[in-house]
Every structure is written in structure tokens, then in C-alpha cells.
Amino acid sequence: MKILDVAEFFSSRGGGVRSYLEELVRQGSRRGHEIVVVAPGPRDEVVPLERGRIVRVAGPPMPYDPTYHALLRLGAARAIIRREAPDVVQASAPYTAALVAASAREVPLRTFVYHSDQISTYAAPLLDRVRPRAVARALEGALFAWPRALSRRFDATIAPGTFIAEQLRSHGCERVHRVTFGVKRGDFGPSRADAALRRSLLGRFADEPSAALLLVACRLAVEKRVALVIDAARELAARRPVALAVLGDGPERARLERRAAALPQVTFLGFAKDRATYAALHASADVFVHGGAAETFGFVLGEALCSGLPLVVPAAGAALDFAQPGAAEVYAPRASPGEVAAAIERVLARPREERVAAARAAGERLPTSDEHFDALFALYADLLERGVRGEG
Known part of the structure; x- marks a missing residue:
């Protein structure tokens, strides 16, 4: 199986998403899969990693934290997907990465991995101040229109734990699969x-x-x-x-x-x-x-x-x-x-x-990293075999 991930928040300093994606490459390599991660960076480059690689697409530094770069060259990212011809394309962010991955209709399976809860991070503190609370809940529901739309465009949405899976389902997101992340x-x-x-x-x-x-x-x-x-x-x-x-x-x-x-x-x-x-x-x-x-x-x-x-x-x-x-x-x-x-x-x-x-x-009692990736790759194999498709 060949999996290509389109990332957006991939810091040159490290961080949770980068660590996860590098572990995805390693774990896939050990199981005979080929993993390619496409991520913005300071320059165009290809970094080999075991049987896979990290493909950096040059983009400007983010204003708040310049160790992150913006994924703005969507055409370049789409060209990499066409060249690599993966079995699975997954998006690791809900913005330009998701737009690129969702548009890859030639790929048999498209998935969205819910790495960051942007609504709870940035909107919830403001909504907490809104009264009456019914108005705040209505506004929160409206904000989830974007995750709902993404879930329809992808063949599966991967939730990393119980809380996120329940949150997404409660807001009407479709084809949500809980594949709990693991710890070494x-x-x-x-x-x-x-x-x-x-x-x-x-x-x-x-x-x-x-x-x-x-x-x-x-x-x-x-x-x-x-x-x-x-x-x-x-x-x-x-x-x-x-x-x-x-x-x-x-x-x-x-x-x-x-x-x-x-x-x-x-x-x-x-x-x-x-x-x-x-x-x-x-x-x-x-x-x-x-x-x-x-x-x-x-x-x-x-x-x-x-x-x-x-x-x-x-x-x-x-x-x-x-x-x-x-x-x-x-x-x-x-x-x-x-x-x-x-x-x-x-x-x-x-x-x-x-x-x-x-x-x-x-x-x-927590899942191990090995158990998480075993479950993820098994899910992808099952979805490919069944030919599950979103709206695209």
C-alpha cells in the first residue's frame, strides 16, 4: 500500500504532528508500505526516511511562529500526488492540505486525519463569553459546517480518540472512524x-x-x-x-x-x-x-x-x-x-x-504506537477493498 499525506502544520523545530507523521513513515516502512509526506518548508527538498520520504514544498514562514511555513503552492502539491499515484491520500490539516487531498479524485481512497481542533482552540474561548448560551451553541454548530463539509468530501475521517470522535459525530460529521493514537x-x-x-x-x-x-x-x-x-x-x-x-x-x-x-x-x-x-x-x-x-x-x-x-x-x-x-x-x-x-x-x-x-x-491501558498503526493500516486496507467513496 502506498500512502501520501498532505500536511500543513509541520514545524522545522518539531511538534506533535511532525512526530506523528515521521512515525507514520517509519511504521509503514516496517510493514512494507511506502509512505510519502508532502509538507511546506523553507525550500523545495526531498528528505529520505527509511522506505519513504518527506517532500517539502517551499512556502513563506507563518507570522506567529516562523518555524512553520504556509502551504500555498497547491498546484505543486497536486502535481506530487499525480506523480506519486498513491493508493491513499490523507490530509493532516483542515485548510489548504484538505483542499488538495479532497480534490485528488484519481486516488482510490481519501482520508482526513483530525490532528487539531481549530474550533475549540480559537473559537471556543470567545464563544464562552456569548450570552445567552443557546446563541453560543448555535454559533458553534455553524462553525462545524466546515468539518461536516470535509467529512462528506473524504472517504473517512480519522479521529485520534474518544472525545474527538464523539464531538465530530455529534456535529453531523460522516464516516468518522476512531483509531486511537498510541504511545511508545x-x-x-x-x-x-x-x-x-x-x-x-x-x-x-x-x-x-x-x-x-x-x-x-x-x-x-x-x-x-x-x-x-x-x-x-x-x-x-x-x-x-x-x-x-x-x-x-x-x-x-x-x-x-x-x-x-x-x-x-x-x-x-x-x-x-x-x-x-x-x-x-x-x-x-x-x-x-x-x-x-x-x-x-x-x-x-x-x-x-x-x-x-x-x-x-x-x-x-x-x-x-x-x-x-x-x-x-x-x-x-x-x-x-x-x-x-x-x-x-x-x-x-x-x-x-x-x-x-x-x-x-x-x-x-493506553494503546501502543504499534497498535495504532496496525489499526490504521488495517482500516485503510478494508476501505480500499470495499471501495468506500465520499461525495468528492
């Missing part, structure tokens, strides 16, 4: 904790028995709401010794560093390129605090659980899918910093061994 469980575990790393991040509190190390890991963009986590850490620090480690980078980093300057102990780490260091960071912390309220899956949340690291997450988006009893505490989607701090304290009130065991057990 074997890369993580409590045994990967590094005492020296933990001491360095605790800093001035390294010898305090009651000190807590909070971890944030994400792209530092406004929708991830890291500012809320920083403010919650400040509230908590007034009552107990707390250190915050921020793993990631992005356009908000300088502003967040200024906001965090008043914390007694904070470390901005950038992205961890070494997988062992990344796993050690998770295993060495006490609580993973997440601000994003519009996740479609949340790989880092699953990785935290597999590390034995309990979660504090908003009761919104796919983050809620990870909120297993004993392994996580939730806070309201529009909670105050004090309410987030209270959720962190509820986690820390439990014995460390108990919360580590609960988180690890919740992580073991």
Missing part, C-alpha cells in the same frame, strides 16, 4: 528517574523533603495556556516549596519567561532532543500540569502516565480522556490559577508510591 510505552517508566537531574531542577529546594517538582511540556504557544500553569505554580509556591520545569519552545517563550521571573525556582529547558533525557524528565517530576483545553489526543499526557507521572488537566478536549481515577486531577476549563493550584495539591496529598503506581497503570 517502552520508552518510559518510573525506573528512568534521574536523581541528579531532579536535584538540579529543584535547585534551592533540593534538600527540602516536601519540595514538589512540576513539569510542563508543550509548544510554547498561546493556546497551550502555559501562563495559567505559571500563575498556578506561583499560588502554590506561597504555601510550599515548588519548582517548575518548562520543557518546550515557541513564540511565547520570552513572555512566559518574564511572567515566571517571580517564581522561586523555575527552569526553561527548550525541547529535549535526546529521548532518554526526555523520559528522565518525566520520571523525575512529581506532577505533570497541562494547560491546553483543546487537545485532540495529547501524546505527552500518555507519555507522562507511562512514566508514572500523575496529571493535572482541564476537563476539556481530549485531555479528559487521560483523566483516570487516581492518576489525574481535573480543573474547570476556565479555572482560575488558584483552582489549578488546588488540583495540584490534591495530587500531592496522596503518597508518592500510590500516585506513581496509579499513573503507570493508567499508561499501561
Whole structure:
């Protein structure tokens, strides 16, 4: 089987979508499939990867985060699809990537992979302020007209988890298939904790028995709401010794560093390129605090659980899918910093061994990356065999 993915949000720095698509190429290669990813970039180039490749199409940098580039040369992307003649073309974004993939009527199977919930990310915070609530719900329904239209044009819409699958179906999207994303469980575990790393991040509190190390890991963009986590850490620090480690980078980093300057102990780490260091960071912390309220899956949340690291997450988006009893505490989607701090304290009130065991057990229940791609490729083979087609 030959699969071609048309991507749109493919950062030169990394990120969830890029990591997923590179893993798609690797997993497909190991199963004898040929995978081609077409993504915008700073220049036209072809990057070989195992049996597949990443084909970059030159585009201008995005204004907010210049590590992303815009997919504007739609003719070039369509020409690549015609040249490659795949069995499956999938879109990984709902804008120009979706338009290009949906128009490839010569391809036997066209699918849309719902990587990002643009409506919940950008529109929902504004709709929350609209009264009466019936008007807000009507406006939200109108915004879902575009995902509904896409679902009719594609032969299948792939939802990465339970929350997104239910959301899409509730808004009338057709041919939605839940193929839950997976985690590389074997890369993580409590045994990967590094005492020296933990001491360095605790800093001035390294010898305090009651000190807590909070971890944030994400792209530092406004929708991830890291500012809320920083403010919650400040509230908590007034009552107990707390250190915050921020793993990631992005356009908000300088502003967040200024906001965090008043914390007694904070470390901005950038992205961890070494997988062992990344796993050690998770295993060495006490609580993973997440601000994003519009996740479609949340790989880092699953990785935290597999590390034995309990979660504090908003009761919104796919983050809620990870909120297993004993392994996580939730806070309201529009909670105050004090309410987030209270959720962190509820986690820390439990014995460390108990919360580590609960988180690890919740992580073991998640699908593995291998299981996800087995299910995805099996679904594609079945749809090809049955000749399922959307409206086009």
C-alpha cells in the first residue's frame, strides 16, 4: 500500500504532528508500505526516511511562529500526488492540505486525519463569553459546517480518540472512524528517574523533603495556556516549596519567561532532543500540569502516565480522556490559577508510591504506537477493498 499525506502544520523545530507523521513513515516502512509526506518548508527538498520520504514544498514562514511555513503552492502539491499515484491520500490539516487531498479524485481512497481542533482552540474561548448560551451553541454548530463539509468530501475521517470522535459525530460529521493514537510505552517508566537531574531542577529546594517538582511540556504557544500553569505554580509556591520545569519552545517563550521571573525556582529547558533525557524528565517530576483545553489526543499526557507521572488537566478536549481515577486531577476549563493550584495539591496529598503506581497503570491501558498503526493500516486496507467513496 502506498500512502501520501498532505500536511500543513509541520514545524522545522518539531511538534506533535511532525512526530506523528515521521512515525507514520517509519511504521509503514516496517510493514512494507511506502509512505510519502508532502509538507511546506523553507525550500523545495526531498528528505529520505527509511522506505519513504518527506517532500517539502517551499512556502513563506507563518507570522506567529516562523518555524512553520504556509502551504500555498497547491498546484505543486497536486502535481506530487499525480506523480506519486498513491493508493491513499490523507490530509493532516483542515485548510489548504484538505483542499488538495479532497480534490485528488484519481486516488482510490481519501482520508482526513483530525490532528487539531481549530474550533475549540480559537473559537471556543470567545464563544464562552456569548450570552445567552443557546446563541453560543448555535454559533458553534455553524462553525462545524466546515468539518461536516470535509467529512462528506473524504472517504473517512480519522479521529485520534474518544472525545474527538464523539464531538465530530455529534456535529453531523460522516464516516468518522476512531483509531486511537498510541504511545511508545517502552520508552518510559518510573525506573528512568534521574536523581541528579531532579536535584538540579529543584535547585534551592533540593534538600527540602516536601519540595514538589512540576513539569510542563508543550509548544510554547498561546493556546497551550502555559501562563495559567505559571500563575498556578506561583499560588502554590506561597504555601510550599515548588519548582517548575518548562520543557518546550515557541513564540511565547520570552513572555512566559518574564511572567515566571517571580517564581522561586523555575527552569526553561527548550525541547529535549535526546529521548532518554526526555523520559528522565518525566520520571523525575512529581506532577505533570497541562494547560491546553483543546487537545485532540495529547501524546505527552500518555507519555507522562507511562512514566508514572500523575496529571493535572482541564476537563476539556481530549485531555479528559487521560483523566483516570487516581492518576489525574481535573480543573474547570476556565479555572482560575488558584483552582489549578488546588488540583495540584490534591495530587500531592496522596503518597508518592500510590500516585506513581496509579499513573503507570493508567499508561499501561493506553494503546501502543504499534497498535495504532496496525489499526490504521488495517482500516485503510478494508476501505480500499470495499471501495468506500465520499461525495468528492
